[in-house]
Amino acid sequence: MKETINLLKKHNELRVIDEELDIYLEIPHLGYAEVKKADGGDALLFTNVVDKKTGKKFQEPVLMNVFGSYKRCELLFGRTIESVADEITKLLHMKPPAGFMEKLSMASELFALKNIFPKRLKGEGECQEIKYLDDEVDLYKMPVLTTWEQDGGPFITMGQVYTQSLDGEMVNLGMYRLQVYDKNHLGMHWQIHKDSSHFFDQYQKAGKKMPVSIAIGGDPLYTWCATAPLPYGVNELLMYGLITKKPAQLVKSLTTPLYIPRDVDYVIEGWVDPSEMKIEGPFGDHTGYYTLEEPYPVMEVSAMSMKKERIFLATVVGKPPLEDKYMGWATGKIFFPLLKTTVPDLIDYHMPENAGFHNLILAKMQPLYKGHAKQFMHAFWGAGQMSFVKHAIFVDEKAPGLEEYEAFSEYILNRFSPKSMFITEGILDALDHSSPESLVGGKLGIDATVDNALEAPQLLDDDTLFARVKELVDDAKALQQYMTHTSNPITVISVNKTRKVKEYFDALVALSPHMRIVVFVDEQKNDVANPYMLVWRVTNNMDSQRDVFVSGLMVGIDGTNKNKLDGFVREWPDDVDCTVSVVEHLKKIGVWDLDETFYNKFQL
Ligand SMILES: Cc1cc2nc3c(=O)[nH]c(=O)nc-3n(C[C@H](O)[C@H](O)[C@H](O)COP(=O)(O)O)c2cc1C
Numbered sequence: 001m002k003e004t005i006n007l008l009k010k011h012n013e014l015r016v017i018d019e020e021l022d023i024y025l026e027i028p029h030l031g032y033a034e035v036k037k038a039d040g041g042d043a044l045l046f047t048n049v050v051d052k053k054t055g056k057k058f059q060e061p062v063l064m065n066v067f068g069s070y071k072r073c074e075l076l077f078g079r080t081i082e083s084v085a086d087e088i089t090k091l092l093h094m095k096p097p098a099g100f101m102e103k104l105s106m107a108s109e110l111f112a113l114k115n116i117f118p119k120r121l122k123g124e125g126e127c128q129e130i131k132y133l134d135d136e137v138d139l140y141k142m143p144v145l146t147t148w149e150q151d152g153g154p155f156i157t158m159g160q161v162y163t164q165s166l167d168g169e170m171v172n173l174g175m176y177r178l179q180v181y182d183k184n185h186l187g188m189h190w191q192i193h194k195d196s197s198h199f200f201d202q203y204q205k206a207g208k209k210m211p212v213s214i215a216i217g218g219d220p221l222y223t224w225c226a227t228a229p230l231p232y233g234v235n236e237l238l239m240y241g242l243i244t245k246k247p248a249q250l251v252k253s254l255t256t257p258l259y260i261p262r263d264v265d266y267v268i269e270g271w272v273d274p275s276e277m278k279i280e281g282p283f284g285d286h287t288g289y290y291t292l293e294e295p296y297p298v299m300e301v302s303a304m305s306m307k308k309e310r311i312f313l314a315t316v317v318g319k320p321p322l323e324d325k326y327m328g329w330a331t332g333k334i335f336f337p338l339l340k341t342t343v344p345d346l347i348d349y350h351m352p353e354n355a356g357f358h359n360l361i362l363a364k365m366q367p368l369y370k371g372h373a374k375q376f377m378h379a380f381w382g383a384g385q386m387s388f389v390k391h392a393i394f395v396d397e398k399a400p401g402l403e404e405y406e407a408f409s410e411y412i413l414n415r416f417s418p419k420s421m422f423i424t425e426g427i428l429d430a431l432d433h434s435s436p437e438s439l440v441g442g443k444l445g446i447d448a449t450v451d452n453a454l455e456a457p458q459l460l461d462d463d464t465l466f467a468r469v470k471e472l473v474d475d476a477k478a479l480q481q482y483m484t485h486t487s488n489p490i491t492v493i494s495v496n497k498t499r500k501v502k503e504y505f506d507a508l509v510a511l512s513p514h515m516r517i518v519v520f521v522d523e524q525k526n527d528v529a530n531p532y533m534l535v536w537r538v539t540n541n542m543d544s545q546r547d548v549f550v551s552g553l554m555v556g557i558d559g560t561n562k563n564k565l566d567g568f569v570r571e572w573p574d575d576v577d578c579t580v581s582v583v584e585h586l587k588k589i590g591v592w593d594l595d596e597t598f599y600n601k602f603q604l
Contacts, residue, residue, distance in 0.1 A: 001217045001265055001311040004066065004076070008043050013072050015042040019591050022052040023062075023154070025582045028147035028316040031064035032578070033594040035316075035323050036602050040069035045311075049143045058143040060265075062312045066220050068323040073330050076220045077243055081333045084243055089337040116241030118248040118259070125251035125262025127215070128305040133254070137301045138183040142216075142266060147316045148284030149579045152293065154180045155283060158313045159268075160215040160226045161190070162258045166202035171258075173236040175226035178214065179280050184301040187280040188212070188272060191430035192439065193385070195232050200297055204274035211256035212272055212299050217265030217313045222248070227327055229335065229385040237261075255302040265310040270301040284576035287356050287431050287540055288319035292571055318576040319602055320536060325353040339386065343379050345372070350402035354532050358388040358429050359539035362402045364395050367449040374422055377445035381426045388429040390442070391539055396449040413486035413517075417452035418550045421445070425545060433573050434562065435543045442545030454553060456487040460514050468514075469493060472507040477523040482531065488516040492534060494523040497560050505549045505556035512554045519557045525575060525603070533603050534559075578604045 008014035015034075021027050027046050034041035043066045049058040067073055074080055091113075132138065144154040156178040164171050172195040179187035190196040196212075203210035215222065221243060225236040237248040250259035253269045260267050277295035285291045315323045332351060340346050349363040365376055373394040381387050393412060400407035422445040428435055435441025459481075460468065466479040475495045482490040495504060501520045508518060519538055521528070526537055538559030542548070546566070549556035562568035583604075586592035598604075 001063065001313070002309070004220055005045065005063070005311070007075055008066075008072070011071070011075055013043055013069070013075065014045055016045045016047060017591055018047050019589055020048040020050055021046055021591070022050055023058075023143045024051070024053060024146045025149065025579055026586060027062055027064070028145050028314075029578055029582050030586060030591060031314070031316045031323075032147075032318055033592060033604070035065050035068045035325075036321060036594065036598055036604075040072070040321075040323070040326060041065065043068065043072060049312075051140075051143070054140075056140075058312075060143065060310050060312050062143050062145070062314055064314055064316065065323055066313065067224065067327045069326060070329065073326050076224070077330070079243070081330045085333050085337055087242070088334065092337055092341060113242075115245050115247050116238050118235065118237045118241065118250050120250050120252075120259055121262060123251065125249075125260075126307050127218070127260065127262060127264045127267050128251065128254065129308045130306045131254060132304045134302065137304050139180050139186070139268070139301065139304070140183055141304070143312050144180050145314050145316070148290070148318070148576055150290055150574065151283050152179060152279075152281050156180070156186070156214070156216065157315045157317070158216060158223050160222050160260075160264070161188070161196060162213045162215065162260055163196045163199050163210065164258060165199050166206055166208065168257065170199075170233045171235045171237075172196055172199065173222075173226045175223065177283060179283070181278065181298070184270075185278075186214075186268065186270070186299045186301065187278060188297045188299055189280055189283075190297075193388075193427070193430065198232060200272065200274065203272070207274070209271040209273050210297075211253075211258055212270060213253040213256050213258040213260050214268040215260045215264035215266065216268075217311060218261050218263045219244075220313070222261055222264065223313065224327055224330065227324075228331060231384065253303070254305060265312065266306045267304065268301055269303045269305075270299040272297045272299045282573070284318055285431055286317035286322055286324055287433070288536060288576050289433055289540065289573040290576060291431055292433070292573055319533075319604070320356060321353045321602070324357075328357055339383065342383055343376050346376070347397055348402055352405070352535065354536045355391075355539040356536065358390060360391045360393075360535070361386075361389045362393050362395070362408065364397060364399055364402060365449065366397050373447040373449045374445065377422060377443075377447075381424075381443055387427050388432075390428065390432070390542075391444045391446075391544070393446045394449055399448070409483055410486055412446065412448040413483050413488040413490075415448045415451045415453060416446065416488045416517075417454050417553065418555055419452050420447050420450065421548070421550075421555070422447065423544045423548060433570070434541050434547075436546065436568065436570070438570070442543040442547075444544035444548065454487045454516070457489065457516055458513050459484055459489065465491065465511070465514060468511055469508060472510060473504045475499070475504065478528045480528040490517045490519060491515045492519045492521065492528045494521050494526055494528050495560065496523045497565065500565055501547075501556070501558035501560055502549055505551070505558075508556075509551045509554060512552055515554060517555050517557070519559055521559045522561055527600075527603075530601065530603070532601065575603075
């Protein structure tokens with residue numbers, strides 16, 4: 001971590017904050033504001049960390065937003081992300097060498113590969129300079145942050161969770177948030193689709209306690225590797241070796257059989273009793289909503305160890321953009337060659353930051369036959385964590401760049417008709433709140449590789465159209481049209497919902513000569529003039545099986561919060577919002593320097 005600090009300082013990527021700040025909300029709020037600045041702001045080092053509730057002052061600083069820019073990601077990788085992706089592509093396409101020179105070059109590549117395997121060292125590591133065993137264990141010795149007002153408690157947000165299969169043959173590294181329940185119990189938020197959860201099932205069936213070791217800090221690349229969606233059974237530390245060309249050096253935990261990198265800042269070890277589950281959450285999550293309380297396994301901590309001089313690494317999630325935008329950017333690029341092995345005609349893909357990754361993917365492909373894009377949709381919805389994707393738009397090779405949002409939207413809307421849509425059902429991220437039931441729900445694919453061009457509607461200006469809408473739907477409160485120069489303009493209408501949105505849509509079919517795609521949002525907390533946050537809201541809130549309506553050429557999308565009117569029986573979570581008094585305090589002491597316009601833009 002010290003090396004990381006020096007690296008960030010050298011590249012002018014670090015802001016040191018010496019003011020006394022609380023682990024409860026204050027530090028995370030500043031981290032949240034910083035990453036919303038253009039290019040992700042700076043990494044933040046908080047040197048004067050306190051727990052105002054207990055009066056405790058922490059010796060160690062807290063580091064946040066370490067991955068929060070493209071530049072910092074590449075600094076921490078020690079190379080360009082492109083070069084990692086190229087290397088993986090090369091490995092996947094290795095052919096027998098043709099001549100002597102090729103043999104030589106292949107030999108050197110293969111020789112470098114020997115370094116990818118983690119190395120188990122004898123003896124203890126720097127991470128074990130200070131040890132606390134049994135009764136000495138106290139998780140409150142660490143500056144664990146409480147990030148949001150409605151959170152169920154403090155959460156470790158950048159924990160590297162090391163687990164192994166019941167037979168010890170497979171080792172996994174995953175990043176899951178960890179709720180601090182008391183001085184020696186942690187909630188293990190490994191979701192049902194994740195590898196550690198599969199290991200947990202094995203221990204549960206065998207009725208045996210599961211060992212877990214959690215590391216915090218060390219080389220930040222361990223933390224990124226923990227988020228990498230490698231297939232079940234593949235140790236994520238191999239990725240560390242591949243990127244750095246150095247094997248991760250591991251030492252044995254003090255009280256579990258698991259090995260952890262010797263240079264991490266903290267280690268928390270313990271055992272999960274598979275017969276005990278405890279309510280986890282709520283937690284203000286990266287969907288921008290709170291995830292609801294649910295039972296998760298609990299770890300009883302048997303030992304804690306740490307470096308004498310250490311830094312506590314953390315992140316904060318909420319509404320976009322977030323630090324995970326940059327981590328996800330690296331992941332997307334590095335996993336592209338692997339995804340291509342399933343869908344070889346894929347040219348590029350991109351997950352817009354404001355759709356919270358799995359809620360929307362844009363993909364460019366080379367369509368070779370009828371139905372090719374649909375084949376890709378099925379492949380995506382069946383491929384590892386890619387199968388969480390709710391909405392996927394496919395375009396052909398002639399489309400503009402996937403990040404040229406204006407031109408890209410224009411391209412799709414000029415080819416779109418209701419025939420372009422394909423709606424089906426599949427698995428969902430455990431965090432999805434919109435589906436009528438958890439874990440499964442609607443999937444919407446749009447095949448814009450085919451040109452289904454329509455005639456443009458007869459446009460009305462916003463005021464005239466709103467007056468006409470108001471005559472039919474009295475609950476309508478505001479209206480704004482987008483992309484009116486295309487054959488499928490998008491009309492966003494905010495409503496004070498007193499009926500099912502489908503009823504509003506049916507009433508508006510009378511205006512179908514003037515509208516094509518109509519998106520409904522709640523009046524509360526939405527601004528029809530803020531497309532960035534509208535994309536966030538609508539892709540989060542909709543379940544395509546329930547919320548997409550078609551009448552002739554007109555398509556309706558219900559992006560409102562669901563409730564009894566919709567027959568929705570699950571709890572609908574609150575938005576993650578900053579605590580006003582905390583922001584005011586941070587402004588008063590002169591550390592909050594976020595432009596006021598950003599406050600509205602990102603609906604803090
Ligand atoms: C900031 C951040 C927080 C995350 N929190 C969780 C979490 O609490 N639970 C979870 O299952 N996945 C979480 N993830 C995603 C996992 O790290 C990711 O799916 C990883 O590939 C899981 O590893 P595994 O497949 O080896 O289980 C988080 C990712 C990030 C970037």
